[in-house]
Amino acid sequence: MNTDVIQIHKNECINCQVGSSLSFRPLVEYLKDRLKTEKSVKSEFYRFLLQKIEKDDVLLGTISAEELSKYKDTLELIFTILTPLMDDEDDLFWALSTPIPDQIFFSTNAFYKFFKDHDPKNKVGQDSEPVEKKQLKFIYNIILGRFYNFTSVLKNEIIYGHINQETKLTQYYNIQTDTKFVDIIHKGDLPEINFEELGRHFQEDTELEYLVKNLPLGEFHFEGFSIISITDVTLQHAIDGIRNALVNHNYQTEAYTHVIQALKSLSGDGRLEFGLMPFLTVNKKLVFDNKEFSQSMLINSAKASNLEEEVFYSLVDKYKENPRAIFVSAINDDQITKDPFLKVLKAAGVCSYSVLPIYYNTQLAGVLEVYSNQEVLVDDKLLSRLRSALPLIGQLFQYSIEEFDSKMDEVLMDKFTALQPSVQWKFNEAVWHFLQGKNSNRKLKEIETVTFKNMYPLFGAIDIRNSTTERNKALKDDLNVLLNSLIDTLKAIRKMITLDLTDKLLFNCKDWIKRIGSFASSNEENQLNEFLENEVYPFLSIIKGNYPETAETINNYFQVIVPATGDAYANRRQLEVSMQLINTEVSQYLEKSQAKLQASYPCYFAKFRTDGVEYDIYIGQEIAPEKPFDLLYLKNIRLWQLTSMVEIARLSKGLIGEMPRPLETTQMIFIHSNAIDISFRNDERRFDVEGAYNIRYEVVKKRIDKVLIKGTTERLTQPHKIALVYFNQDEAKEYMEYIKYMQVQGFLNDDLEGLELDELQGVSGLKALRVGVKYLDNKKESPKKLKASELKSIEKEIAKMLQN
The missing domain is CATH 3.30.450.40 (GAF domain)
Structure with a gap:
């Protein structure tokens, strides 16, 4: 056992204005009480310790920690009575300290060595609370428990850790303080405490300010000694x-x-x-x-x-x-x-x-x-x-x-289904009604149709220009490579072996090279594939098996026709890469942009892949019943639609340098001012329009992609242009104001055209606006400057239009 005094806090708690004195009087009182009731052999030990303490008068009063080294025998008896008999002091972390732990005056060898080897202030976690504040909490915790029967959730314990130098692992210890042998004396009348108010201060971590004001520590005095124990709690x-x-x-x-x-x-x-x-x-x-x-x-x-x-x-x-x-x-x-x-x-x-x-x-x-x-x-x-x-x-x-x-x-819902967060609430209601019907034994065999009425539609299409022509050209270029490679292979075989059939296949290949230049249907492509599969490839396989010297030449040809890597698919692969690049970038742009639209007012946004990208947007009151709908939101989304088409045109033009096979895009908007009804088709897992008049909207959407300008052979959609298709002039008026605004802002060129369109099957009376996209060059061309009066006039028109 060790009687060296260990200073714990080194006078850091300078503002803890509470009196304290080291004394064994509380222990003496405890032993006397135990002797009144203890009938076992323990009573003799208690009586012996009591006589030992009372023999030394100095232990009955106030004593300093330094003086206690003279009474080591008595302290060892106290240790014996306060600890289990089987505990070994070389393994037990145990000590006695002043009533408010500040000085340790008696400790086991294990505790003394531990304290000297480790810094007990090295607390685990991000606890940067000052020692003084911790000491105050410790003191008030004891006072509230003794005098007011108020139990705090805080415990008189400290967790800290240190690195074991042998294992290099962090070990954790719990330091606990037992104040059983500490008496607290209060001078005068005990102050009243509003515990409801104190509880609020505990929640706000301001309890100390309240307690210092309402329960001054200067009126309290601590007498006795504390017991400190340390437990390994690493596990x-x-x-x-x-x-x-x-x-x-x-x-x-x-x-x-x-x-x-x-x-x-x-x-x-x-x-x-x-x-x-x-x-x-x-x-x-x-x-x-x-x-x-x-x-x-x-x-x-x-x-x-x-x-x-x-x-x-x-x-x-x-x-x-x-x-x-x-x-x-x-x-x-x-x-x-x-x-x-x-x-x-x-x-x-x-x-x-x-x-x-x-x-x-x-x-x-x-x-x-x-x-x-x-x-x-x-x-x-x-x-x-x-x-x-x-x-x-x-x-x-x-x-x-x-x-x-x-x-x-989440990704599955977002990328592969028509169900979006903006409309999911209504599907949840439909499911709940269906389940309610099943639980109540009502005859509800089919789930209700999810319908949104009076929705304003917006349609946009970003198409890859001449995609069909580009596909045919890539196919013809690849077939040329295939047939020329096959001709070279057959000629090489002819030099090794003599077979009349080789000359016949060579003749057929040269004939096919002439024919592929005028392919007009997929049927001719199928005929070429039949020639290759039924005549050429069996011939090459037999020759390779019977004439080993031809194996390398034939293997080289088959490498050419591997779809993933062969030269006979290079043009089609390049085309697919270019198309995927455009579609991916456009899709990502639309995904990010539509998220901002949802923030202004919820809408249904459905995106489809064709040779390019098409999208449907529906907005209206029924999609968000709890948020009042106003036509202002519709006008906002229409302005976004036109702006986004400009950005997409700029985006796709900027991608040309990255494409293995350069492609251009066209941009088209279909303007439809009247509200329509849409419902979810459970069998097809998608939204569709309702009613005969509304179906006309879908018909127009599907047929206008290749519409011609009336009296010409010119397609309406052209690269570097935005086409806006409509029926009535009133429908175009709003977009014309947007176009003026965007021309001033430097998004569009001053080349707006008003066009009439050819009749389509079942559709007549279509008109269109077409305007050129203004691209930004490396010099960051600044927008056209208008006179102040012109700019003010346009701004007034826009403001007036948005208010209507």
């Missing part, structure tokens, strides 16, 4: 760390990192590392190319070794059939022969590797990896330390699986 702290990761619902790399660090502390072995591998599935098949697996050593090692995915999947699927704990203390050739997956781990520097299956509700959720670059035996002692964490890791894996599935569903 519990590690488990709590894993629980916190679950509660915080942060299941990605940050949470996984915290959990792995907690597992290291739990293991107590600095040589061990841990990996977490939840089993995520797509269509009931495991997938691993996901950031959640950045914490898996096996996944990272497999990627580093370029292990084929099929091999890895088969290994894991085999493990899922028979999940079991695998312990490999040393990876050697015999182990690798038994478990081939260990080869990639050894290449990554792993020496020992173990796997523990993790379950959630009896279902396999993933595996926990335990590995090291040294030989480490995973024994029962380690497993017992980890066992309490396994259910929590199972819960963590389940959260990861659920979040992954949720992300899949």
Whole structure:
């Protein structure tokens, strides 16, 4: 035992204006009370200690901590009576201190060494609360409990951690203070406390300000001594760390990192590392190319070794059939022969590797990896330390699986279904009504049709100019490459072997080269494919088998016709890449832009891929019943529609330099001023218009993409132009004001055309506006400057129009 005085806070609590005195009088009173009721042999020990203390008069009054070193025998008796008999002082962290812990005057050797080796102020976490404030809370906590029977949620304990120099792991300790032998004396009448008001201050963390004002510490005096004990809580702290990761619902790399660090502390072995591998599935098949697996050593090692995915999947699927704990203390050739997956781990520097299956509700959720670059035996002692964490890791894996599935569903809903957040509320109502009908035994066999009435439609189309012509040209260019390569192959074969059939095939190939220049239908392409499949390829196969010297020449030809890499598909691949580039960029632009529209007023936005991109927008009161609809929102979205077409034209023009096969786009808007009804077709999983008059709107949409200017052979849609199709002049008036505004802003050229269009099948009387897009050059051309009077006039027109 040690009687050296240890100064804890070094006078840091200078404003804790409370009197205190070190005394054993409270212990004496306690022993006297116990002797009145204690009938066992303990009474003799209590009586002996009491006589020992009373013999030294100085112990009955106030004494300094430094003086107590003279009474070591008495202090050891106190230690004996206050601690379990079986505790070994060399392992027990226990000490006596002044009533308000400031000086430690008696301690076990273990406590004294611990205190000297570690700084008790090195608290865990981001707790930067000053020592003085903590001391005040400690004091008031005792006073409120003793005098007002008020129990605070705060405990008289401190958690702190330090790095173990041997294991390099953080260990956590709980310092607790027992004030059983501290008497508190108050001078005068005890102040009244409004505990309802105090409770509010506790919630706002301002309780000290209230207590200092209403319960002055100068009126209190602390007498006696405190007992300080330290407990290793590393295991519990590690488990709590894993629980916190679950509660915080942060299941990605940050949470996984915290959990792995907690597992290291739990293991107590600095040589061990841990990996977490939840089993995520797509269509009931495991997938691993996901950031959640950045914490898996096996996944990272497999990627580093370029292990084929099929091999890895088969290994894991085999493990899922028979999940079991695998312990490999040393990876050697015999182990690798038994478990081939260990080869990639050894290449990554792993020496020992173990796997523990993790379950959630009896279902396999993933595996926990335990590995090291040294030989480490995973024994029962380690497993017992980890066992309490396994259910929590199972819960963590389940959260990861659920979040992954949720992300899949979110993207699926966003990219592949017509159901959008702006209309989902109505589908929810329809489902609820359907379920209510089933539960109440009503005859509701079919779910109700989801309908939105009086919706204002907007339609836009971004088309790839001459896409059909470009496809035909790419096909013809590729067929030329194919046939010329085939001719070269047949000529090479003719030099090696003599067969009349070779000359006949050469003749056919040359004839096909002449014919492909005038392909007019897919039927002719089919005839060429039949010639190749039925005559050429069987011939080449037989020749290759019977004449080995021709194998290399024939193999080279078949390399040419591989769709993914061969030269005979190069033009079509380049065309597809160019079209995909345009469509992807346009789609992404529309996705980002429509998100801003939804913020102003909810609308239904449906986007479709054709050779280009088309979209439908519907806006109206029924789509957002709780938000009043005004035509102002419709005008805003129409102005956006015209502006977005300019931006898309600029975007697609800027992509030309990146395209392997340059393509241009055309932009068209169909103006329809009257509201229509739309309903969701359950069989087709999409929205469609309702009513005969409304169907006319759909008919026009589908037929105007190739409409001609009346009396000419010129298509309405042209590159670098925006075409706006309408029926009535009143419908065009609003857009003409927008065009004027955008011309002033430098978006459009001063070349607005008013055009009449040819009749379409079942559609007549169509008109159009067409205006050129103003592109921004490298000099950042500034917009046209108008006179102040002209600009003011246009602004007034726009303002007046938006108010109507």
